[in-house]
Amino acid sequence: MIDASAGLYIHVPFCRQRCSYCDFYFVTGQRDHSAYVDALCLELRQLAELGFAQPLQTIYLGGGTPSRLAIEDLDRLLSAVQSILGVAEGAEVTMELNPEDCSTAYVRALGAVGINRASLGIQSFFDDELQFMNRSHDAVQAQRALIQVAEGGFNSFSVDVIFGLPQQPPERWAATLDQLTAYHPPHISAYALTIEPKTPLMRMVRRNLVTPARDDVVATHYQMAIETLRLRGWEHYEISSFAQPGHRAVHNQRYLNHQNTLGAGPAAVSFCHDPELGPMRWSNVRSLRRYLKCVASGQSPVDFRERLTPATMGAERIMLSLRTAEGIPLDLLRDRYGIDLLTVSAGAVRTMQQGGLIACEGGFLRLTDRGKHLCDSVTEQLWPSM
Amino acid sequence: MSTKQSRIRNFCIIAHIDHGKSTLADRLLEITGTVAHRDMQDQVLDSMDLERERGITIKSHAIQMQYTAADGHLYTLNLIDTPGHVDFTYEVSRALKACEGALLVIDAAQGIEAQTISNLFLALEHDLEIIPVLNKVDLPSARPDWVAMSVENLIGEPAEDVLAISAKTGQGVDTLLESVIRRVPPPAANSQAPLRALIFDSVFNQYRGAVAYVRVFEGTLRHRDEIYFMAAERTYAAEEIGFLRLGMQPAKELQAGDVGYVIGSIKDVRDTRVGDTITHARRRASEPIVGFREVKPMVFSGVYPSSTEHFEDLRASLERLQLNDSAIGYEPETSAALGFGFRVGFLGLLHMEIVQERLDREFDLDIITTLPNVKYEVVLTGGAVKVVENPNHVPRGNMLDHIREPYVKAEVITPADYIGNLMKLCQDRRGEFRNQTYLDQERVSLEYFLPLAEIIFDFYDRLKSLSRGYASFDYEVAEYRRSDLVKLDILINGDPVDALSAIVHRSKAFEMGRKLTSRLKELIPRQMFEVAIQAAIGSRVIARTTVRAVRKDVTAKCYGGDITRKRKLLEKQKAGKKRMKHVGSVEVPQEAFLAVLSMGQ
Numbered sequence: 001m002i003d004a005s006a007g008l009y010i011h012v013p014f015c016r017q018r019c020s021y022c023d024f025y026f027v028t029g030q031r032d033h034s035a036y037v038d039a040l041c042l043e044l045r046q047l048a049e050l051g052f053a054q055p056l057q058t059i060y061l062g063g064g065t066p067s068r069l070a071i072e073d074l075d076r077l078l079s080a081v082q083s084i085l086g087v088a089e090g091a092e093v094t095m096e097l098n099p100e101d102c103s104t105a106y107v108r109a110l111g112a113v114g115i116n117r118a119s120l121g122i123q124s125f126f127d128d129e130l131q132f133m134n135r136s137h138d139a140v141q142a143q144r145a146l147i148q149v150a151e152g153g154f155n156s157f158s159v160d161v162i163f164g165l166p167q168q169p170p171e172r173w174a175a176t177l178d179q180l181t182a183y184h185p186p187h188i189s190a191y192a193l194t195i196e197p198k199t200p201l202m203r204m205v206r207r208n209l210v211t212p213a214r215d216d217v218v219a220t221h222y223q224m225a226i227e228t229l230r231l232r233g234w235e236h237y238e239i240s241s242f243a244q245p246g247h248r249a250v251h252n253q254r255y256l257n258h259q260n261t262l263g264a265g266p267a268a269v270s271f272c273h274d275p276e277l278g279p280m281r282w283s284n285v286r287s288l289r290r291y292l293k294c295v296a297s298g299q300s301p302v303d304f305r306e307r308l309t310p311a312t313m314g315a316e317r318i319m320l321s322l323r324t325a326e327g328i329p330l331d332l333l334r335d336r337y338g339i340d341l342l343t344v345s346a347g348a349v350r351t352m353q354q355g356g357l358i359a360c361e362g363g364f365l366r367l368t369d370r371g372k373h374l375c376d377s378v379t380e381q382l383w384p385s386m
Numbered sequence: 387m388s389t390k391q392s393r394i395r396n397f398c399i400i401a402h403i404d405h406g407k408s409t410l411a412d413r414l415l416e417i418t419g420t421v422a423h424r425d426m427q428d429q430v431l432d433s434m435d436l437e438r439e440r441g442i443t444i445k446s447h448a449i450q451m452q453y454t455a456a457d458g459h460l461y462t463l464n465l466i467d468t469p470g471h472v473d474f475t476y477e478v479s480r481a482l483k484a485c486e487g488a489l490l491v492i493d494a495a496q497g498i499e500a501q502t503i504s505n506l507f508l509a510l511e512h513d514l515e516i517i518p519v520l521n522k523v524d525l526p527s528a529r530p531d532w533v534a535m536s537v538e539n540l541i542g543e544p545a546e547d548v549l550a551i552s553a554k555t556g557q558g559v560d561t562l563l564e565s566v567i568r569r570v571p572p573p574a575a576n577s578q579a580p581l582r583a584l585i586f587d588s589v590f591n592q593y594r595g596a597v598a599y600v601r602v603f604e605g606t607l608r609h610r611d612e613i614y615f616m617a618a619e620r621t622y623a624a625e626e627i628g629f630l631r632l633g634m635q636p637a638k639e640l641q642a643g644d645v646g647y648v649i650g651s652i653k654d655v656r657d658t659r660v661g662d663t664i665t666h667a668r669r670r671a672s673e674p675i676v677g678f679r680e681v682k683p684m685v686f687s688g689v690y691p692s693s694t695e696h697f698e699d700l701r702a703s704l705e706r707l708q709l710n711d712s713a714i715g716y717e718p719e720t721s722a723a724l725g726f727g728f729r730v731g732f733l734g735l736l737h738m739e740i741v742q743e744r745l746d747r748e749f750d751l752d753i754i755t756t757l758p759n760v761k762y763e764v765v766l767t768g769g770a771v772k773v774v775e776n777p778n779h780v781p782r783g784n785m786l787d788h789i790r791e792p793y794v795k796a797e798v799i800t801p802a803d804y805i806g807n808l809m810k811l812c813q814d815r816r817g818e819f820r821n822q823t824y825l826d827q828e829r830v831s832l833e834y835f836l837p838l839a840e841i842i843f844d845f846y847d848r849l850k851s852l853s854r855g856y857a858s859f860d861y862e863v864a865e866y867r868r869s870d871l872v873k874l875d876i877l878i879n880g881d882p883v884d885a886l887s888a889i890v891h892r893s894k895a896f897e898m899g900r901k902l903t904s905r906l907k908e909l910i911p912r913q914m915f916e917v918a919i920q921a922a923i924g925s926r927v928i929a930r931t932t933v934r935a936v937r938k939d940v941t942a943k944c945y946g947g948d949i950t951r952k953r954k955l956l957e958k959q960k961a962g963k964k965r966m967k968h969v970g971s972v973e974v975p976q977e978a979f980l981a982v983l984s985m986g987q
Contacts, residue, residue, distance in 0.1 A: 191942040219937040240942050255949065269949075281950055306950060316953055351971040355915055375940040377914050380960045 006272070007058035007254045008047075008085065010040060010077070011265030012066040013288055016100070016136040020204070021162075023196035025267035025286050026064040036288075037073045039295045041080040043264045046300060048084050050272065052260070055086030058251035059093045061115075067101035075113040082114075085262075092250040094119055094158075099137040099145035107152040118149050118157040119189075125179045126172065129165055133193075134200070146183050156247045158187035163225065164218035165193050166210050173221045177228050186247035190225045191240050192218050219373050226369055239323040239375055256320045258313065266291040266301070279308040314339040319379045327359075327366025328382075339384060341365065348381040388577070391643045393459055395570045396601065398466045398481055400509055401491035402499040402858065406521040410491060410553035411449075411467060417559055418451035418463065421632060447587070448484075448599055448630045448645055455567045463566065464630075464645035466586065466601075468505070473734030475862065476681055477587065479508050480661045483677060484586045484601035484645065487515040487570030489562070490541075494520040494528035494550070497829065498536055499858035500799040506541070515570050518543050519562060524552040536826040573603075575642030580671040581605030581613075581664065583640070583648075588658035590709040596652040599630065600645070600664060603675060607640040612667040613650065616674040618657045621667045622650035655712045681713045683731025684792070684863065685738055685842050686775040688719060688756035688885060689745075690727030692965065692976055696751060697726045703749035704728060707741060714741060719776065723885045723967050724754060724979070729776055732758075735842050754979050756885045760838045763790040763866050777887040780873050783924075789871040789889065792838040795820075795864040798849065799831050800857035807852040808832060815840035816869075816891060835864065839889070874899055876906070877920040877927075881970040885979055895921075899929035907931040909978040914939075917972050 014033060015026045030036075059081060061074075069077070074095075081087060094117040095110065102120070110118070122142045124130050130138060137145070149157050161180060163173050180188065195202050195212055204210040226236055234242035238256070241249060254261050255271070258279065263270040267286040274280050282305040285291050294301040308316070314337030321328040333339045342349055342360070349365070352358045357371035357378055371378055401407035415421040447467040454460050468481040482488065488509040492498055509516060518537045520530050534545035549565060551558030583600040591597050600607075607613070611624045626649040628636040640646045652658055660681070663674035691700045704716050715731035732738040738758060745751045764772045764780055765787045774780055780789070796817075800808050802824075812819070812834045821833035836845075841861065849857050874895050876886035886906075890898050899921025906919045910933050917933040941952055966973040 192938070192940070194942050215939075216937040222938065222940075239940060271949075283950075312953070315957075316949060319953060319956065320949070347971075352914070357914065373938050373940060374914050374936060376956060376959075377936065377939045380956055380963070381914075383956075383960060385964070 004052065004260075005054045005057045005088075006052045006085075006260040006262055007060070007251050008056050008081065009060045009062060009251070009261060009263045009268055010066075010081075011064060011263065011268040012036075012061055012069060013064040013266055014068040015063070015065045016068070016098075017134060018200065020132070020134040020200040021193055021196065023199050024064065027288050030068075033069055033073050034076075035292070037069070037077050039292050040077060040264050041084070042295045042298075043301065044080055044084045046295075047262050047264065047270075050262070052085070055088040055091070056081070057088050057091055058254060059087065059091060060251040061095040062119075063096055065098050065101070066095050067097040067106070071106065071109045071113060074110070074115070078114045087114075092117055092155075094249070094251055096121060097145070097149065099141040102141075102145035102148045104148055107148045111153050116155040118152060118154050119160065119187075120145055120149050120157065121160045122146065122180070123160060123162045124165075125176050129168065129172070132165060133162070143179075146185075150183050150185070156186045158189055158249065159183075159185040160189045160191065162191050162193050163221040164213050166213050168213065168221070170217075170220060170224065173224060174228070177225060181229070181232050181234075184244075186244045187249060188229060188234060188242040189240055190222075190229075190242065192222060222373060223369070226372070235325065236372075237325045239372060256324055258317065258320070277307055279313055281306045281308060310337045311339075313337055315383055318382055322365075322367060322375060322379055322382070325366065327364040330363050330365060341382060341384075344384040345382050352378060352381060388641075391575050391577075391641070392572045393461045394464070394572055394643045395461060395487065395566055396464045396466065396485045396573060396643070396645055397487040397489060397566055397570050398468050398485045398509075399489045399491055400468065400502065400505040401521075402493070402496070402502045405491050405493040405496065405499075405502070406553045407467070407491055410489070410519075410521065410551075410559070411465060413553050413556055413559050414451065414463075414465060414563070415449065415632075417556070417563065418453045420449065420451045450629045450631055450645065453563060453567075456564055457567075461567055463563075464601075466645065473732075473737045475504070475508070476679055477660055478505060479512075479677065480584065480586045482509050482512045482514060483675070484584055485512075485514055486573060487517060487566065489566070490516050490518045490537075491521050491553075492518065492533055492537065494523045494530045494533050495525050496856075497529075497533050498540060498799065498825065500797050500831075500860040501858055503540070503799065503831075504797065504860040504862075510541075516541060516543075517549070517562075517565050517569055519549045519551055521551055521553050523550040524555055524557060536829065539826050573643030575602075576604050577606045577642045579604040579642070580669050581607055581611075581666045582671045582675055583607060583664040584675045585615075585658055585660055585662045585664065587660055588655050588712070590655050591649075594626075594649050596649075596655045596658040596709075597634075598648045598652075598658040598664065600640070600648055602640045602642050602644045602646070604642050604671070605666070606642065607648070607664070609636075609638050613648070613664050614667040614670060615657060615659075615662050615664055616671075617659060617662040617678050620652075620657050622652055622657075624648055625650050655709050659712060681733065683713065683715050683761075684734055684838065685732045685758045685760060686729055687732070687738060687758040688721060688724065688727055688776070689716075689730045689742075690721065690724040690754045690756075690885075692752040692754050694725045699749070700728065700745075700751055700753065703745055703751055704730070706749075707744060711741070713737065721756075721885045722881075723883050723969050723974070724756075727754075731775065735846075754885075754976050756979060757888050758842055759889060760792050760842065762871070762889060765790065765868075777873055777889045778884050780889065788868050790866040791869050791871060791889075793835050793864050793867050794838050794841065794861040796834045796836045796841070796859065796861040797831055798834070798857055798859050799825065799829060800853050801828055802830050804853040804857055805830055805832070808849065808857055811845075811848055811852055812836060815845060816893075836861070837867075837869065837891075838863065872923045874902075875922050876902055877918075877922055878906075878910075878969045878972050878974065879915075879918055880920075881972075883969050883974075892923075895923055896928050903929045903931045906978055907933055910972070910974055912936045913973060915971070 013026045014030050015028050093115050095115045096119045098121055125139050127139045229242045236242050237248055260272045266284055266288050269283040271281045282302045284301040285303045291301045359368055399407045449465050451463040453463055466481050468478045523530050530550050534548040537548050538545040582604045583602045585598045585600055587599040589597050613624050614621050627640050628634050629646045661678040665671040691697050708714050713733050716728040719729045720726055762774045764774050767787045816837050818835040823831045849859050870892045871889050872892050872895055874888050874890050875882045903919045903921050916935045919931045920927045921929040966975050
């Protein structure tokens with residue numbers, strides 16, 4: 001087997017309110033989460049049947065809003081993970097936090113239940129921007145939460161920020177970067193605002209209530225982030241991720257490397273190398289009610305399953321590795337998936353190399369800073385014809 | 387002349403599009419009992435779906451009817467339907483040749499149109515007995531008296547003698563049939579002379595091969611006779627001959643004066659060319675029937691499969707189309723932008739549209755056609771003349787002395803109100819004014835010499851819109867003239883796109899270049915790099931636009947669950963681009979090649 005280890009993603013689909021841009025699966029208005037934790041524990045037992053020899057290398061609680069869970073629920077959940085799947089010594093255990101949930105007591109208590117990395121969803125330091133995104137916190141809460149998390153005793157923490165909002169002036173984004181770097185977060189995720197289908201934001205765009213920022217403006221903001229953060233000591237190691245040395249997000253990199261990653265909870269996705277079928281990806285039902293029903297009756301909550309062919313794996317590997325600072329491992333692509341990229345896509349490689357979008361060195365093909373702005377186009381060009 | 391021959395009437399119907407030719411034919415078939423009313427499908431003669439839909443006759447058809455006239459005798463009527471478009475003037479002339487009389491059908495509301503007149507003149511050239519008929523007299527907008535007056539002015543038929551009918555309701559059609567019997571002369575015929583039969587149309591039957599529709603002028607054609615095609619210089623056996631009723635009705639012989647069909651295991655319709663004369667192989671006629679002409683394509687366009695793997699399908703389809711339509715000519719050619727395709731010659735723009743539609747419908751082929759052009763004569767510096775059907779074959783630089791282009795003699799008929807508009811249109815199209823005649827108090831005929839290249843585009847549409855639909859137009863090719871023509875190239879990021887090259891008049895090159903580049907700018911999507919679009923004459927750039935580069939195209943989050951979704955999104959995008967053509971590293975959508983066809987406005 002290529003990979004005998006596994007990571008675990010746990011989806012916590014509860015939110016106070018709906019952020020205007022969000023297209024993840026969540027529900028609002030739920031207060032008692034103990035029944036959900038019970039269900040997760042049942043699903044963990046199903047996952048245990050896959051039979052991984054090794055304990056979990058990483059755990060990631062994402063959402064939704066995991067910080068909606070009470071400490072007791074978290075404790076019960078992580079204890080179950082430990083006893084059912086096992087957790088490796090020194091494993092990265094991340095939890096996403098929303099600023100409004102970050103009381104001193106809560107943040108401090110997280111360490112005791114086993115969370116050693118926090119990921120704080122700040123998004124902006126400006127009230128008007130936060131309101132536009134329909135975040136459930138304000139700028140003051142954001143600042144306060146950052147301090148709590150920075151002093152919370154975690155091994156590492158990450159902060160999420162969003163740029164490229166409609167009519168966001170570059171100075172605003174510069175100020176956001178300034179405030180953010182002042183707290184020296186070991187890890188920063190900086191995302192361009194994306195208008196996803198079926199979100200309130202998309203509806204506003206459709207009704208002409210919102211004009212999306214022009215792509216050259218967003219590109220400028222992105223370039224500002226790349227340059228500013230690099231100058232201030234963060235390494236730009238993935239399209240939207242910046243880390244101080246030694247603080248890359250381990251869990252996230254599992255996805256990019258096609259390593260086994262289990263998912264629990266509604267809409268959660270799992271990827272595993274099956275000893276007989278090869279690489280498989282599946283996802284759970286996108287409904288809390290149906291998820292609870294399935295798990296309670298001992299059935300599998302999976303409603304989509306995909307067996308990945310070598311060609312698909314190769315295409316994904318190109319797409320995913322291109323997002324990383326190292327780039328596409330050309331030998332691996334050839335040896336494992338039979339794709340000799342420099343031959344099959346020679347024309348595209350040459351054009352994009354001459355255009356300064358990609359560079360080829362040491363057996364890797366990677367994006368230049370210019371190329372990072374066009375990552376998806378480059379991927380598409382590099383993909384061998386289907 | 388035998389009694390049989392004295393009771394034959396061969397006639398056709400001349401009408402402008404929409405003036406009711408097909409409806410009248412249907413009514414005749416019904417009244418003569420050739421088709422039972424319940425079997426009547428609208429416009430029986432228009433057998434192609436395309437003809438029925440467009441209301442245009444593309445092929446000639448013929449049908450035999452039996453009619454007991456008022457004098458108590460049974461007559462054989464052969465109705466030969468003629469194509470209704472200027473692209474098919476030659477076919478019309480052959481169909482007219484096969485007749486002794488013609489019904490000149492005129493819409494009682496619309497009046498005489500240019501096409502009616504041009505066909506009328508053709509009919510007069512063939513000495514046909516003309517029976518003018520006003521159709522649609524039941525319409526509230528009909529003005530039969532006024533239209534009858536202009537008919538009198540035109541051919542001298544007393545206005546009060548002009549028949550008034552409604553093909554739709556059948557009103558007056560009986561009287562019309564009696565007129566045909568009375569006025570159309572029976573065929574002058576000598577059944578003993580050596581055989582001379584005129585092919586006025588031919589169709590291809592999948593099982594029987596080419597079927598020639600013929601009018602026998604002299605002699606007698608018998609079943610199993612050995613026959614000789616005088617222009618094609620081919621000998622075949624007349625395996626089956628017969629009359630054209632609703633279907634083919636085999637017969638033992640076709641005598642002088644008869645209209646019918648001949649089948650002879652003829653694999654290629656190019657051997658049954660319209661206008662050719664069939665005679666007996668052993669007892670040959672000394673002269674063929676005059677007027678045979680090789681049909682020459684006038685308009686040329688590159689036709690390419692939209693995906694390269696369909697090249698062989700396209701070739702097979704063109705071959706099959708040619709079986710039915712010998713007017714199509716094609717030769718393989720290659721384009722750097724579009725790959726392997728064909729340069730196809732058409733009789734005119736309508737013919738080109740018809741071929742395109744048939745490729746699409748009957749053969750289910752997705753094709754790209756390039757800007758149509760006429761056939762140019764390129765005069766080289768040494769004085770040699772080179773005929774060019776593809777703009778890219780114009781020699782470069784100092785080899786070239788000058789270019790000659792075909793001119794047509796055009797006639798525009800319009801209500802007097804629109805003379806100004808239409809004269810301006812003709813002038814804009816480099817027309818040379820020749821003559822202006824009043825047909826009556828309201829209608830004027832304008833005569834112009836126009837470059838053919840200027841009318842193959844949207845001339846007809848412009849003419850119609852500038853005259854609120856009232857003006858009509860007809861032309862015939864007149865001569866080649868020297869013109870100040872240049873080759874206009876389109877360059878994308880410095881690479882000339884051969885499929886977009888055109889030969890244009892120097893005075894129009896700038897405007898054309900500007901329009902083409904700005905239209906292409908709209909059609910070429912933004913790409914990873916800036917795309918420069920230039921229009922150039924030789925090395926001189928006369929217009930330029932730029933498609934800005936995409937500045938950002940990157941998925942922000944690529945979180946666990948998104949991988950399959952994201953991959954599929956990208957796969958879909960890539961599949962969408964597969965249909966694009968590559969010019970250098972620029973992806974150009976197929977629409978860009980097609981859209982230039984709708985330029986000119």
